[in-house]
Amino acid sequence: MLDNQDINTILEKLENLEDEELAVELLKEFNSASKDLGKLLLNLDKSLPHEEWKKQCDEAQSRVNAVVSRIHDL
Numbered sequence: 001m002l003d004n005q006d007i008n009t010i011l012e013k014l015e016n017l018e019d020e021e022l023a024v025e026l027l028k029e030f031n032s033a034s035k036d037l038g039k040l041l042l043n044l045d046k047s048l049p050h051e052e053w054k055k056q057c058d059e060a061q062s063r064v065n066a067v068v069s070r071i072h073d074l
Contacts (some may be wrong), residue, residue, distance in 0.1 A: 002068070010071050017074060018041075026071055033063040 037060035
């Protein structure tokens with residue numbers, strides 16, 4: 001997970017991006033990936049076996065990391 005400072009840095013970078021369409025696209029991706037990871041971390045689905053939960057968490061974290069990396073590379 002990202003702390004508030006990381007999130008503020010990401011948002012500031014997107015706000016200052018000249019290509020507004022790209023900024024909106026990346027923000028949507030970031031929000032979606034973060035939301036999915038947050039839901040998994042709360043683990044509201046008690047029927048999900050631990051191994052599957054861990055796999056899904058790793059995949060969701062990878063999605064977040066990929067979007068953050070793309071934003072930082074701008």
